[in-house]
Amino acid sequence: MEMTVPAFIAVTLGMVVFFIGALLTREVAFLKDYNIPEPVSGGIAVALVTWGFYVLTDRRIVFDLSVRDYLLVLFFSTIGLNARIADLFKGGRLLVVLLCLTIGFMILQNLVGLVGTLLFGLDRPLAVLLGSAALIGGHGTAIAWGPQIEAITGFAAAEEVGIASATLGLVLAALIGGPIGKSLIDRNGLEGDRDAPPVVGLEFPEKGEPAEVVNHISLMRATLAAHVAILLGWFAHQAIAQMGLMLPLFVPCLLVGIVMSNTVPYVFPHISWPTGSRALAVISDFSLSIFLAMSLMSMQLWTLAELGGPILGVLAMQVAMTVCFALFVVFRTAGRDYQAAVLSSGFAGFALGATPTAIANMSAVTKRYGAAPLAFVVLPLVSAFFVDLANAFVIRFFVGL
Secondary structure (H helix, E strand, O other): OEEEEOHHHHHHHHHHHHHHHHHHHHHOHHHHHOOOOHHHHHHHHHHHHHHHHHHHHOOEEEEOOHHHHHHHHHHHHHHHHOOOHHHHHHOHHHHHHHHHHHHHHHHHHHHHHHHHHHHHOOOHHHHHHHOOOOOOOHHHHHHHHHHHHHHHHOOOOHHHHHHHHHHHHHHHHHHHHHHHHHHHHHHHOOOOEOOOOOOOOOOOOOOOOOOOOOOHHHHHHHHHHHHHHHHHHHHHHHHHHHOOOOOOOHHHHHHHHHHHHOOHHHHOOOOOOOOOOHHHHHHHHHHHHHHHHHHHHOOOHHHHHHOOHHHHHHHHHHHHHHHHHHHHHHHHHOOOOHHHHHHHHHHHHHHHOOHHHHHHHHHHHHHHHOEOHHHHHHHHHHHHHHHHHHHHHHHHHHHOO
């Protein structure tokens, strides 16, 4: 049986979950010291409660997440509005480097899945559901490929394995990114630019320090700019779809935001534009936090019970490989500086989970150590724009082995 929570209540609960996470992060030293994002702490705690409710009553709690998609689009629009063309030019090399690393990682992720299937006597095509289809691809890719893997192998629970792997991957991605960032930053004595304007989220205030005020005009101005970016991005999305190219809606909204912030202030210099403002950072933080809180609180953790010992063993191998790749490959190749450390934290987030998880990991790190604006533009372009295209070819190759 199911209990469906309506959309309005689901959003409200998402806000409550965020504050639960903020309380947990403040009171539990581990969560604070290792930069675990507040919506992750709260979302996992609530998901555990709904799991307990399911075990006791055999009734599933299902949340209407229709509003969550709006929050995701709003968030990426604010990221685009915060992007400066100078940063994009500086990030050209980093974008190519991260893209190449990601493609290489997808191949490596499926190789680990393949080795795992051989070690534990599983069907070879299941490797992609324990690799890039479920992990870097997420729930959508796992659901899309599950029936095809089932048809090839005759394994009736292929789709369920993919969904459960993606769920566990999302949880783990949200937990390892912060510690990776902390390890790299502390070990190498790195620090961000604390004078730079915030990209997403605001730094934690020092004890006794008065909070800076964001007035209602600046907040409304930033919200309007984000909504105009969404509107134009929606039209662009329709045009792109008619050309036969399927992209998530938030990608054109991100790109439109970038174009707007690098044209409107120069064409209309007397307009007060929100790029780099604390008001825009508040909207970014709000939309991302509630999106992630809703995503994690709605996880059906009982599906993880469907993962047997061999499958959990393969996923443990994937986590170990991801941590090593982020620490020793991504960080060194991306420049061994603070920006590279933040990117490594984010890379772990989308390598096992999703782009919003990656952004949340980076936001938790930059709140504590200082801004890294380029990372917040480069990583979404790679993880949201290029990965799905490349992953389709990689998955198809490994399924045919």
